[in-house]
Amino acid sequence: MSAPTYEALKLPSFVETVLVTGAGGFVGQKLVLLLLKLYPNLRIIATDIIEPPNHGITDTKRLRNVKADLGKPDELKGVFDGEKVGGVFALHGIMSGGSEANFPLGYAVNVDSHRALLEATHKHAEANFPQGHPRPIYVFASSLAVYGAVTPQSVVDPKTKPVVPESSYGVQKHCIEMIVYDYGRKGYLDTRTVRLVTVTVRPGAPSSAASSYISGMIREPLQGQESLCPIADSMDDPALDYYLTWVGRTKTVIRNILWAAVVEEKQLKEVSQERIVNLPGIQITPRQIIETLIKYGGKDKLNLIKFKKDPAVIRICDTWAGAFDNSDALKLGFEVDDSKTGYEGAVQDFIEEELGGKVA
Amino acid sequence: MSAPTYEALKLPSFVETVLVTGAGGFVGQKLVLLLLKLYPNLRIIATDIIEPPNHGITDTKRLRNVKADLGKPDELKGVFDGEKVGGVFALHGIMSGGSEANFPLGYAVNVDSHRALLEATHKHAEANFPQGHPRPIYVFASSLAVYGAVTPQSVVDPKTKPVVPESSYGVQKHCIEMIVYDYGRKGYLDTRTVRLVTVTVRPGAPSSAASSYISGMIREPLQGQESLCPIADSMDDPALDYYLTWVGRTKTVIRNILWAAVVEEKQLKEVSQERIVNLPGIQITPRQIIETLIKYGGKDKLNLIKFKKDPAVIRICDTWAGAFDNSDALKLGFEVDDSKTGYEGAVQDFIEEELGGKVA
Incomplete structure (x- = not known):
């Protein structure tokens, strides 16, 4: 029952401010709590469609909470204005049940607002970091739901298993994975995608998700x-x-999302050209x-x-x-329960x- | 040196009007010519960012040429207004060299305008075909350029080779493949994607493409x-x-693009859940x-x-x-040189x- 380890989770020194989107969600809240715990000098911008909780932090230099619809250009701009964001955790989204029930909403949030966030981060990086300076780190939370055409008896090896989503959610996540990769490939941002395993035990009320x-x-x-x-x-x-x-213990998944920002870009690209990691489960x-x-x-x-x-x-x-198959992730220092x-x-x-x- | 065959290319009877986008391009022009030749009673709407050629056809009931920027909502609407489109060949796009050189333009055309076209076709179908009626057939021209992480010595089997594009063009094409599939999966349109092989011999001036x-x-x-x-x-x-x-003779590729509209949806889905076919080469x-x-x-x-x-x-x-690997395509009646x-x-x-x- 060994717990995840945190010693190696050193952010690069230029990352003085990070932005967490979907910060009011279960995963977002846990990530903000971990960031607060590990990095006393880090400035955190926490945003969500409703105002995220402040976790008892009243010092707005330490934690700036922003209620924002990232699909609205002025609200998205407001998130970045006056900041110097060195890292982004893009966690917001409409869940699988919701995306399947409301087709336009799923695309608006899971595709359009993520593209807008990527481009805003790119423009922000150009304005705030000189040429040759490391690019901001951009961690996108995708999902193993991008895989379909499998059964509960399947063991998926990402090297030989093409992605065939079976839901709008999976399609949308996969599209953004690809575009996030493209921003990395072009050198616009230092991008990393983690495909989340089913997090357990989730608190709160039952959701519409099949899981x-x-x-x-x-x-x-x-x-x-x-x-x-x-x-x-x-x-x-x-x-x-x-x-x-296939599941992951909540605190291990949260630790691994943060690890995605820490792992060396070079090492990541050697394992996955498109900088995508299936989180271990x-x-x-x-x-x-x-x-x-x-x-x-x-x-x-x-x-x-x-x-x-x-x-x-x-x-x-x-x-x-x-x-x-967990082996790529383990090779890169992600941890498994x-x-x-x-x-x-x-x-x-x-x-x-x-x-x-x-x-x- | 056997030529492609055309006898089996029967469109469903409800397809009385088809829309061809990118109709001024090399592939688009050849497809319009083939449609004109095979279907004397078919109405063709040919559109492109510049006015496409009329191929000597002055009867605008037979061939309606429209200069339109499909990224502009009013121009896109103008393409569909007053029509009853039963089939779409979505061929327009910025080529690989152009997409790599102009990042925003590539996304605007290869992603945004294709999403707008998909949604416009979906809305048009809802307004013009009653519930339970077969959905319009939607053929999207993607490209084998979605595959990367290979070498000239590779033989790609789509069943075991994940898509890892090495260009913005490949990323953009793959995103739209996925979204086209989602419109099919939801039953909004009868969608089919063909990944084009390098067409040879292309006429005209040398392009910026590496090929x-x-x-x-x-x-x-x-x-x-x-x-x-x-x-x-x-x-x-x-x-x-x-x-x-890996190449295809022009007339074989054009024949196969049209065949993609003819092949039975059920048969196609059995071979490819996401209704994507790598055209044979x-x-x-x-x-x-x-x-x-x-x-x-x-x-x-x-x-x-x-x-x-x-x-x-x-x-x-x-x-x-x-x-x-050509076998899936051949099983479905696509032809190979x-x-x-x-x-x-x-x-x-x-x-x-x-x-x-x-x-x-």
């Missing part, structure tokens, strides 16, 4: 609430073993989620799992790969950090 | 003009055999180009080839694959169609 049950089956019962298992009929259903699921089964629930919450929590197959969810889960104990670590984190150590 | 010499070494000397061979020092240079080059060497020049133009034409290595061209040619005689056929076509049968 929602992966966190939900732990999260709700540990709080004494019912949760749906949409891929199986009962504890005897072999689907509980079939749907191999570990494989769990739905049965393992339930067993871990019982271990940490007690046998009675099983009664809170309501088995009811949902064909729509199953159809989507059928297109998810159960494993990815222990394959045996990592998932329990994620559940313990959730109990400690989100439930204040108390299980219902 | 320009492939047509140039035949085209200029046959007209008594000098031409540069930028990848070799002399006829003894092994580079003339090393730079395996044949392999030639630079030496073979020169030998064919001598065969059709006489030994003295060799004096018109000026050998002068250009590191910039070589750097790009080093990233081109010398061959692609004869591997032995196809290139000579392309040269004969050029002499007959572009030089009026006369060699200098």
